[in-house]
Amino acid sequence: MSTQVVIEGPGEHRLDAHAPREPAAGEALVRVHAVGICGSDREVYQGNRPEGYVRYPLTPGHEWSGTVEAVGAGVPTTLVGRKVVGEGFRNCQVCDRCHAGETTLCTSGYEETGFTQPGAMAGTLTLPARLLHTLPDDADLTAAALLEPAACIAAAAIKANALPGERVAVVGTGTLGMFAVQFLKANSPAELLVVGTRPDRAELSKAFGATDFRTRSQELPDDFDVVIETAGSASAATTAASLLRRGGRLVLTGIPAPGAEGLDPTDLVVRQLEVHTVFGAPPDAWAHTVRVFGAGLLAPLPLVTHELPLDRFPEAIELVGSGDPKVGKVLLRP
Numbered sequence: 001m002s003t004q005v006v007i008e009g010p011g012e013h014r015l016d017a018h019a020p021r022e023p024a025a026g027e028a029l030v031r032v033h034a035v036g037i038c039g040s041d042r043e044v045y046q047g048n049r050p051e052g053y054v055r056y057p058l059t060p061g062h063e064w065s066g067t068v069e070a071v072g073a074g075v076p077t078t079l080v081g082r083k084v085v086g087e088g089f090r091n092c093q094v095c096d097r098c099h100a101g102e103t104t105l106c107t108s109g110y111e112e113t114g115f116t117q118p119g120a121m122a123g124t125l126t127l128p129a130r131l132l133h134t135l136p137d138d139a140d141l142t143a144a145a146l147l148e149p150a151a152c153i154a155a156a157a158i159k160a161n162a163l164p165g166e167r168v169a170v171v172g173t174g175t176l177g178m179f180a181v182q183f184l185k186a187n188s189p190a191e192l193l194v195v196g197t198r199p200d201r202a203e204l205s206k207a208f209g210a211t212d213f214r215t216r217s218q219e220l221p222d223d224f225d226v227v228i229e230t231a232g233s234a235s236a237a238t239t240a241a242s243l244l245r246r247g248g249r250l251v252l253t254g255i256p257a258p259g260a261e262g263l264d265p266t267d268l269v270v271r272q273l274e275v276h277t278v279f280g281a282p283p284d285a286w287a288h289t290v291r292v293f294g295a296g297l298l299a300p301l302p303l304v305t306h307e308l309p310l311d312r313f314p315e316a317i318e319l320v321g322s323g324d325p326k327v328g329k330v331l332l333r334p
Contacts, residue, residue: 002018003016003017003018004122004310005060006057006059007045007057010045013314015310015311015313020126023071023129026073026128026129027071027075027129028068028070028072028075028126028127029069029070029071029125030084030124030127031069031124032061032064032334033141033334034141034145034307035332035334036146036149036332037320037331038063038175038320041061041317041320042317042320044060053116054116055116058114058115058116058119059118059121061113061120061122061125062113062120062148063145063148064086065085065141065142066083066084067083067084068082069124071129072129075129079134083135083144085144085290086125086131087132087151087286088113088114088115089110090117091103091106092106095107103282103283104280104282121332123334133286133290135293142301143299143300143301144300146304146329147286147290147300148281149176150289151288152278153176154183154285154292155282155285156251156253157180157183157184160184160226161249162187162189166225166226167191168191168224168228169226169227169240169243170210170228171195171196171227171228171229171231171236171239171240171243172195172196173197173198173204173205173231175303176230177194177230178204178208178303179298180253181194181205181208184228185208185210186297192210193221195239195240196216197231200325207302208299216235216239222243222245223244225248225249226244227240227243227248229250229251229252232255232256233254234256234263237256238263241268244271246271247271247272247273248273249273249276250273250274251277251278252275263275300329304328305327306329306331307330307331307333310333316332
């Protein structure tokens with residue numbers, strides 16, 4: 001018998017005994033190795049997540065890695081013993097968006113592991129086997145726990161379609177921003193600028209491949225081909241758009257507070273900017289992420305600063321929201 005975190009409602013949680021749920025037909029039972037905490041988990045705990053995007057009581061945890069322990073009927077038994085990560089969105093598979101591969105836009109409604117369905121802050125997680133992505137046998141499962149945010153950025157990189165030799169930039173220096181640097185670096189850009197509010201991230205940004213680092217208070221160029229925004233504020237979106245040449249491509253991945261104002265539609269039209277947005281990661285982005293990770297082109301571990309046992313969940317949540325520059329990605333270990 002293991003334990004699980006249960007959030008009863010905003011600001012209320014408990015640690016419960018956890019018993020694995022045997023996989024039904026089409027499902028797999030995964031032994032959780034590590035689970036990451038991000039800002040959306042903090043929103044769930046504080047009660048700030050938009051209505052319809054959380055269902056209490058809830059076991060959170062949408063960033064995770066683990067090993068398959070059992071499978072239900074109709075699932076290949078060769079999955080047992082494999083290291084895996086998994087998609088969060090529970091799509092219907094039959095609507096037009098699902099058939100187009102856009103599973104995060106499933107028209108049957110929003111359902112996601114760790115938000116409306118039981119998540120990975122427990123000893124095990126049982127979920128549809130079709131959502132799993134297998135990893136190489138020698139994969140580092142601690143590093144793999146960060147592949148969910150990496151997949152979201154892979155979706156952004158696919159939409160950005162940065163070509164070799166283009167001038168590219170990233171706005172934001174958190175986990176998503178550092179993954180964006182790594183994905184863009186793999187496309188051999190002529191320049192790779194990182195813009196953030198934390199000068200202490202300059203060294204890490206350059207270690208991941210950035211050619212320049214600037215804060216928003218410094219003079220910024222306005223002739224980049226591609227910009228990926230990851231900071232999640234209206235001002236960051238405005239900064240990202242200002243970096244682009246006419247006809248440039250902008251991808252927004254951050255989610256500002258409700259009611260935020262920022263981008264000027266006149267500016268977007270007059271400069272003919274191509275704007276894309278990302279909310280979650282569809283299967284092609286997940287598959288791309290796992291391939292890139294398996295090829296050794298992603299380095300998640302330098303982003304991890306804290307690993308705590310599951311019963312220190314409150315401390316982990318506080319760390320994530322502390323604003324301490326020494327706090328990066330926080331992992332819980334069931």
